[in-house]
Amino acid sequence: MLCAGAVAYVLAAARLRPAPIELGLWFDEVAFDSTRLEGPLTAAEIATIETVARTELRDAFRGLPISLSERRDARYTLRVAQEVHELRFKRAVGVAGQSRGISGFGGSGSVSFDFLANGAMAWAPDDASRAELVEAIGRGIGRTAVHEFTHQILPTAPIHDSRDDQSYEYASAARRTQYVGPMHWDLAWPLLRHKTGVDETPRSVGQ
Secondary structure, X not given: OOOHHHHHHHHHHHHHOOOOEEEXXXXXXXXXXXXXXXXXXXXXXXXXXXXXXXXXXXXXXXXXXXXXXXXXXXXEEEEEEOOOEEEEOOEEEEOOEEEEEEOOXXXXXXXXXXXXXXXXXXXXXXXXXXXXXXXXXXXXXXXXXXXXXXXXXXXXXXXXXXXXXXXOOOOOOOOHHHOOOOOEOOOHHHHHHHHOOOOOOOOOOXX
């Protein structure tokens, strides 16, 4: 039986531990066609893309108290839209994704289906089958979602400082590993572990 002091310590530790994080991800009604596909994506293929994207997210955050849902009122949310644009030099430019996060409050963002589907067509192997192209789209969207959610969870962390183009943190989606082959964490992983209470070691950024 725990003494009163031990019970108080356990309760205090529980209060200090960060609450589990829920990520809300959903797809708008999207469509895509290209010469490589030789026809538009079917509803079943778009469902496969969503499944692959969600698997990428779950695999990336495995080991952390982070769950994935479709809730639009989650603390951190991401919408997969047909297109996403960002104002650069007074011009609207298509981008892979964008997010905003505020420490202690949460974040929201969007991912471009069009941008990443076109990227998969450009970077997938020349001999890729239609099914492999569909999976490449799903990986591109899922890995971009990992990147954008990381921006939301760690809004002050300079994750774009990573020079590892096989990492989730890398700044550009214009690369083969966004769509094909394995991907891994670089500098953000210890920050995520600390943010979620897995690792109590203090960190200087991303708190």
